[in-house]
Amino acid sequence: MLQDPSAEAAELERTFIAIKPDGVQRGLISEIVSRFERKGYKLVAIKLVVPSKQFAEQHYEDLKERPFFNGLCEFLSSGPVLAMVWEGQGVIKYGRKLIGATDPQNSEPGTIRGDLAIIVGRNIIHGSDGPETAKNEINLWFKPEELVNYAHNSEKWLYGK
Numbered sequence: 001m002l003q004d005p006s007a008e009a010a011e012l013e014r015t016f017i018a019i020k021p022d023g024v025q026r027g028l029i030s031e032i033v034s035r036f037e038r039k040g041y042k043l044v045a046i047k048l049v050v051p052s053k054q055f056a057e058q059h060y061e062d063l064k065e066r067p068f069f070n071g072l073c074e075f076l077s078s079g080p081v082l083a084m085v086w087e088g089q090g091v092i093k094y095g096r097k098l099i100g101a102t103d104p105q106n107s108e109p110g111t112i113r114g115d116l117a118i119i120v121g122r123n124i125i126h127g128s129d130g131p132e133t134a135k136n137e138i139n140l141w142f143k144p145e146e147l148v149n150y151a152h153n154s155e156k157w158l159y160g161k
């Protein structure tokens with residue numbers, strides 16, 4: 001593997017993406033990973049984990065006043081979650097586009113939630129909603145040494161340089 005020490009220095013954009021327990025149990029890992037991969041984003045970290053309820057509460061801290069908070073955290077901690085970090089130009093914002101609206105009833109066809117989910121409480125995937133959240137979520141879910149810096153062969157074809 002080619003190490004790319006310039007990756008950190010260049011502050012390439014990264015986002016945290018997680019396939020929730022419903023997506024894992026429904027056998028949608030490869031479908032979802034392939035959508036990010038085929039777009040051209042680079043996978044820099046991936047692991048299958050069962051988060052504790054306390055960890056789920058930390059992850060969704062900003063929603064703690066919402067009525068669905070407890071059920072949401074119970075659900076996220078109910079089984080394996082596929083945690084990932086994806087890298088690429090504009091990946092935070094465009095990753096959210098690939099995912100689609102929070103409620104699958106409002107997600108456009110062609111998006112992950114639009115194509116693969118029906119209700120808001122089982123919308124199969126999480127994606128960071130901005131640069132600050134992305135940084136915090138990556139730090140919460142991954143140790144620095146779990147993030148793999150490498151040059152991908154396709155980069156010069158994706159970015160033209």
Ligand code: GDP
Nearest residue numbers: 063068072101102120121122123125126127129
């Ligand atoms: P996201 O960033 O699109 O995932 O949406 P939010 O950050 O607003 O909410 C986090 C997660 O909470 C969503 O992905 C849903 O799984 C869940 N959620 C959001 N709104 C509702 C709701 O009104 N009812 C229920 N049951 N779950 C919700």
Ligand code: MG
Nearest residue numbers: 126127128129
């Ligand atoms: Mg959110």
